[in-house]
Amino acid sequence: xxxxxxxxxxxxxxxxxxxxxxxxxxxxxxxxxxxxxxxxxxxxxxxxxxxxxxxxxxxxxxxxxxxxxxxxxxxxxxxxxxxxxxxxxxxxxxxxxxxxxxxxxxxxxxxxxxxxxxxxxxxxxxxxxxxxxxxxxxx
Numbered sequence: 001x002x003x004x005x006x007x008x009x010x011x012x013x014x015x016x017x018x019x020x021x022x023x024x025x026x027x028x029x030x031x032x033x034x035x036x037x038x039x040x041x042x043x044x045x046x047x048x049x050x051x052x053x054x055x056x057x058x059x060x061x062x063x064x065x066x067x068x069x070x071x072x073x074x075x076x077x078x079x080x081x082x083x084x085x086x087x088x089x090x091x092x093x094x095x096x097x098x099x100x101x102x103x104x105x106x107x108x109x110x111x112x113x114x115x116x117x118x119x120x121x122x123x124x125x126x127x128x129x130x131x132x133x134x135x136x137x138x139x
Contacts, residue, residue, distance in 0.1 A: 003082075003099065006082055006083055006084050006099075007083045007084070007137070008083070008084045008085075008086075008097075009083060009084065009085045009086070009135065009136035009137040010084075010085045010086030010087060010097075010135070010136060010137075011086060012086055013086075013088055013095075016088055016095045017094075017095065018086065018088070018094075018095050018096055018097040019094050019095070019096050019097075020096070020097055020098075020099060021051050021087075021096035021097070021098045021099070022051065022052045022058075022098075022099050022101075023049060023050055023051045023052065023061075023098045023099065023100050023101070024049050024050070024052060024058050024059075024061045024062040024065065024100075024101045024102075024103065025046075025047040025048065025049030025050075025062075025100060025101070025102050025103070025138065026047065026048050026049055026062055026065075026066045026074065026077070026102075026103050026104075026105035027047060027080065027102060027103065027104050027105065028048075028072070028104075028105050028106070028107050029104075030123055033125065033126065034123035034124055034125055034126075035123070035124055035125075035126060035129060036048065036070060036072070036107070036121055036122075036123055037121075037122055037123075037124055037129070037132075037133075038069050038070065038119040038120065038121055038122070039119075039120040039121075039122050040118060040119060040120075040134075041118060044134040045122075045124075045129075045132045045133050045134055046133065046134050046135065046138060047102070047133075047138045048065060048066045048069045048070050048119070048121070049061075049062065049065045049066065049069070050065040050069075051098075058101055059077060062074060062077060062101075062103055062105070066105065066107075067110070067113050067115075068113070068114070068115060068116050068119075069115065069116055069119040069121070070107075070115065070119070070121040071109060071110065071111075071113045071115040071121065072107040072108065072109050072110065072113075072121075073107065073108050073109075073110045073113065074105045074106070074107060075106045075107060075108050076105065076106035077103045077104065077105045077106070078103060078104045079101060079102075079103055080102045080103060080104050081102050082099065082100060082101050082102070083100050083102070083137045084097055084098065084099055084100065084137070085097070085098045085100055085135050085136070085137040086098075087135070098137075100137050
């Protein structure tokens with residue numbers, strides 16, 4: 001599947017110049033089948049992850065983003081799928097059509113990791129995810 005054939009989520013708005021933003025997200029499932037998500041401001045629910053910075057590769061970005069957002073260290077990962085997501089309502093960032101890479105991840109909690117204050121890690125049952133997620137590509 002080429003990048004042009006990927007599923008496209010979100011709403012394209014005329015007159016907006018979208019930049020391409022490569023991003024990575026992790027899907028972690030605990031022994032009782034719950035998925036780890038991050039609760040953000042205004043009750044937004046997202047998968048842990050975010051944009052690839054500078055010279056990082058996809059896995060370096062996945063490990064960095066996951067640890068600072070959840071306090072867990074990624075101990076294993078496997079690419080599941082890719083999709084695109086229009087996102088025009090970004091504070092202090094230009095509108096983007098994100099090229100999202102979704103990984104199944106294995107985790108280990110690390111109390112030494114300093115987690116970001118604006119991400120609250122929460123384990124949710126799968127039936128709550130489809131209607132709770134902020135981005136369609138995450139659902």
